[in-house]
Amino acid sequence: MKRLLLATALFTAPMLAHAADAPKIDPANLAAHIKTLSSDAFEGRGPATAGETKTVAYIVEQMQAAGLEPGGDLKDGKRAWTQDVPLGMFEIKGPVSAHMMVGNSHIALNQGEQIAIRAAMTNVDKVSIQNAPIVFAGYGVKAPERNWDDFKGLDVKGKIVVVLINDPDFETGSGDFGGKAMTYYGRWTYKFEEAARLGAAGLLIVHETAPASYGWATVKNSNTNTMFDIVRKEPTKQHPALEGWIQRDTAVELFKAAGLDFDALKKQAHSRDFKPVELKGATFSAAYAVEPKVIISKNVVGKLTGAKRPDETVFFTGHWDHLGVGLADAKGDTIYNGAVDNATGIAAMLEMGRVFAKSPRADRTLVFLAVTAEEKGLLGSEYYAANPLYPLAKTVGVLNTDALDPAGPAKDFTISGSAKLGLLDDLIAHGKKVGRTYTPDPATEAGYFYRSDHFPFAKRGVPAISFGSGEDLVEGGVAAGKAFADAYRINAYHQPADEWNASWRLDGMTADISLIQGLGADLANSTRWPEWGEGSEFKGTRDASKAERK
Known part of the structure; x- marks a missing residue:
């Protein structure tokens, strides 16, 4: 009871001026x-599975029940509830x-x-690599603006x-890549793309828990498990024939057998003077069958048309997918339920939609976009941003x-x-109104900015943020919050153990969602256009469409 009273005082006292009957986020609905969504019946919500069919149907049903309007593809002059997302689907068959x-x-x-x-993901039905030479190319980065080239003229073909x-910079915390904060060069997606551009037969990323963040x-x-990609005319320009990860201990064994010191070479790779190294006498072989096909997945789109400026939109996004059915864990569980990741985000979107629908209509249009295939590389949001249903310039x-x-409730x-x-300044201001403070991303080295569905919008100039719950818990402080986050990351993230737990506290999540909703309501009832800060790599793209917002 004491905790509940404290949380109530902290998060709801500033809101007492609102009408008593104003709709609120309901933790029971969450x-x-x-x-x-995270039950076994939804089979881990994998795209192109029975789990997708159930998930899409459930979200549409709940959007309808909440009072939203369909906001998806135009069909016969009317909006559907979904946007078709054509995806390449690729599955290894056999051993x-x-x-x-x-x-x-x-x-x-x-x-x-x-x-x-x-x-x-190159539209082939088999991969066969026999005795390919192996080379070590540091961090696999070509960054001319930083005078950095880990390949230095090395021919990697074959x-x-x-x-x-x-x-x-990850190990040292300083250097040409901005210190600990990850740049896009640190993401595995970039490394595979660069290998494809250079014509490599394949790329293996050495896994280490700290720099990978998992x-x-x-x-x-x-x-x-099954891989997905947007449909590409020339997929080999984005993907080498072989993409994969290798355990650190296995890489160390390989280097030692080739007469090399893995740790010494890793240290050399921290410098722009690093030169790629051939592992003399080392070869790699692999063979496996692949089944490629094209499927149509679905983004789900609901909206509430604005009362005064319906052509201007405020978006609430989240991904509905998870990993589906995959390899069994130690307990034999094969369903990757994705309760936290991201049934929580979809629950938040549905509840915000319900509350907005029961409130006076906003001036601007509110769009609720539940995207597919985030777990496969932000593909649903990437497809939407490349094929927007509502102009990005007026988003x-x-x-x-x-x-x-x-x-549970957090102070930050x-x-x-x-x-x-x-947009962050606005969120901070709304946080202050309810007694909450902003804590900068404590793990910028993990590259989370590039790992969620706001990023495809951001790189096209649209102001976009992905909200994160705080770690400074009302009960237990930062130590308790960090312990919870660490336990989830180690024991449940992208594992079958990410399941609903009856001991969860949803009052903190309710406060989080109310904060996001408050910012959305403010944006939807104003004439303001949030901007990127000076020095942002996305500011120029946004500024180029400024005339369309007059």
């Missing part, structure tokens, strides 16, 4: 949505055979154990390139909810990354 040789030494590579090979995860279980579970801002913490909040933008 619980119902989370439990339903994966892989090994490395160094002279006469054989290094076994078992899928999911020493290595995690992704299904090839070769397997081994690289490190994150940026060259353990091997996450790597295994995320990369050994006021994007408020994304992804994996809200059910640890955060966002993913350290972007400079007016």
